Amino acid sequence: MDAPEYAVTGTPYLLSGCVRSDECMQVPGSDINVSISSANGTAVYTSQDHADDSGNFSVTWTPLNVGRYAVTITARDSETLKVGINGTTFWSPCGVVTASVLDSWGTDYNESAIWGEDDLKKNWHLYGDYLVDIDYTTLDRENITYDDLAISGSDLLIISCAWDGGSWEFTDEEISAISRYVRDSHGIIATAGTFDSSASNNIGLAQLFGMAEIAGNMHDIIGVFMPYYPDHPLFERLDDPYYVQRLTTNYPWDTTTGSVLARSEDGYSAIIANSVTGTDQGYTSVYFNHFPELDDGGAEPQLFYNAIVWAGTSHPTPDHDLGISRFRHPVRIDCDGSARFGVTVENNGIHDETDVTMTMSVDGFVINTTIIPVIASESKVLLNLSWAPKSPGRHNLNLSVSAKGSAGYCDDVAFNDHLSAKVDVPVARFDCRYSDCGVDTDCDGLYDHLAINIGMDVMVAGRYTIKVDLNDRYGACIESKSSYTHIDPGKHIVRFNFTGIAIEDNGVDGPYHLKYLGLYDDSWTHNRLDYIPDAYTTAPYNHTEFQPHRAVVLIDRTHRTDKASQYSRWIESITDMRFLVREHDCGTVNESIFEGCDVFVIPQALEPYTPAELSVIWSFVSGGGGLFVIGDQFPHIYTNLTEFAGIYWEEINRHNETATDITPHKITDRITSVYLPYPSATIVVSGDAMEIVRDDEYDVMLAIYEGPGPGSGRVVGFTDEDSFKNPYIESGDNMVLGENIIEWLSGGAGTVPQGDLDCDGEITAADSVIALEMSVQGVYETGADMNNDGVVDSLDALMIAQSAWCAE
DSSP states (O other): OBBOBBBOOOOOOEEEOBOOOOTBBBBBBEEEEEEEEEEOOOEEEEEEEOTTSSSSSEEOOOOSSSSEEEEEEEEEETTOOOEEEEEEEEESSEEEEEEOOSSSHHHHTGGGGGTTHHHHHHHHGGGGSSEEEEEOOOTTTSOOHHHHHHHHTTTEEOOOOOOGTTOOOOOOOHHHHHHHHHTTTTEEEEEEGBGGGGGGGGGGGGGTTTTTTTOOOOEOOOSSSESSTTTTTGGGGOOEEESOOOOEEEOOOOBSOOOOEEEEETSEEEEEEEEESSOOOOOOOEESOOOOOOOOOOTHHHHHHHHHEEEEEOOOOOOOOEEEEEEEOHHHHOOTSSSSEEEEEEOSSSSHHHHHHEEEETTTTEEEEEEEEEEOOTTEEEEEEEEEOOOOOEEEEEEEEEESSSTTTSSSOOOEEEEEEEEOSSSEEEEEEEEEEOOOTTTTSBBBEEEEEEEEEEESSSEEEEEEEEOOTTSOOOOEEEEEEESSSSSEEEEEEEEHHHHHHTTTOOOEEEEEEEOOOTTTTOOOOEEEEEEEEEOOOOGGGGGEEEEEEEEEOSSOOGGGGGGGGHHHHHHHHTTEEEEESSSOOGGGGGGGGGGGEEOOOSSOOOOOHHHHHHHHTTTOOOOEEESSHHHHHHHHHHGGGGEEEEEEOOSSSSEOEEESSSSGEEEEEEEEEOEEEEEEEOTTOOOEEOOTTTEEEEEEEEEETOOOOOOEESSOOGSSSSTTSSSSHHHHHHHHHHHHTTSSSSSTTTTTTOOOOOOOOHHHHHHHHHHHHHHOGGGTTOOOSSSOOHHHHHHHHHHHHHHO
């Protein structure tokens, strides 16, 4: 049989075949019965016919509805009465949309795009009623001409993230050819970095999309998009709001004649069309300034399919179509301040419309009604509306338009009659007040911190989270910081102390850049209240003005270990002791990762290390390195790591224990109790390994090993990783123990006495002065917190002075 894979609804489906005997001889004059059924088994067509003198037959049927059809053919030889059966299936789409991808990311990396496996073509019926055929090879070349585009005959063009990192900048001649082809009533879709500053000539295409000629740069966004027109064909089968997988966009951007169809929750990304309905330009254009074609799953294939169908099909001018377009509003509005909104009411229909009413409501209450006496066909009216919010929070703003004066008026295009948006009246926000200074806590002439003050305006008291990165001038992140604290109403200054050793180790002179400044509420979803991608630039420091690190602590993240963020309070504490903390987060454990490393920390590995990795770790310790293995769930994994040091792990089952059986050692200096929330392992030692901490049942919770001779490596095994996690690090003497362990493993002579802030081995009046300076500057260090109340203040300075007097 010759059976096509599909037939567009309303066009004939032609199936032809030949009846043959078991010996492959043609059987003329056979009786032919044909049955065609829909997907639910209902017969939609039957026929009876005869094969011709050569045994050939054909069937023609025109499907009227979109769907999958099954064809069953029965042939009967009238002489021998033998019967043969055959069958096939075919799909009937309502149409076919063809698209061609121009030279861009989507051609050169098509295997990573949503069209790379021809999924949208093969499985079009999972997304809608049109078959989409995307050609990503024919136009994958430079110096495209109008004739090249015309020969392709595509319904629309796709420019997929054409940034210059892939040398995808179009020439003036190519831009002219593309613009001409699109204006010949063809659609176009562009995405992401097409308007990136690295490919600035591409901005010549911006007018096709109703975009301002602004070349942006890559930014991170919140992956939540709020559709302004929830019923728009572009958002069919998508959630409202919908979530994207690829959290990057191109920013800044702005529109001229274009309309925003959807905007990301933080306002930095949008979906833009030159016409909401696609009827007033002779073509349809869509710009995604995020990256939906990357095959990460989620809603993106459906979104891109919808865009191809909408931009690649015609939208005839309707009889009646009032709509809303070009809506502009501030992303955030001050409480009790007045905000202005711009919106265009347009008549896309053939007929003039009278008594047109524009209604604006907030949270379901109508706040503005505007009557427009008449709007002529294919004309627009610009309106400016205002609103003065009285309460903070996220408000639902809705606009709708209707015509009351036209008898028998019925809008033929309904999805643009109403528009919705989320408008933030923030409960808290950043207020653009910044300052910075270097902080020398130990008076040695080098900065221990770079303090950056950030202004905030808080309307509602509550607990807020602030996150921020400090980057060098090349864009590399030096350090990320976060703060979770209660803030009362009013204007406040929040200080972040970026670690001097991280700045010095980075090796790049300032100025430094405060990036990705985000403010979040205390809800379970942690709603982002404010976000500034490029917040502040510091004074021009030299990196040599900052304190160098004493040693490097490397935390393994490659064997399903705990996240370092779970130990952030402990890491902050050892960072204050001038230990530089890094993470090994990809690849294997090999010799190269230990370059410059002093202590290797394994926080509860759930996957075993290979023999090659174990050998490298043992060599690191034998060469003088420190190894800290924490965990309890898989004793065999930890035994493999530490058996060379005489430390073996065995399974037990305990919870909520406080260990007070402690052997005096440099590690246990100032330790009277260790809290173990959920220990499920114990340690057995042999050889030179030593028991250090035991629970009430004499099971060993902490053991150590020190190799023979000066400069030998050291090992610590501890059986409950929870003891050093944020919820329990302040229980018992866990924090001091964690500090002592890192100090000892690094080869230090134990921690400096509490209160010795200039690290000279003595507590003197100079240390008291340093504590007072820390109190004034808002700097916190564990060694200065003499009464362990979480702050460094004048009382701590007094206690240090008293200790100095007693020492004298």
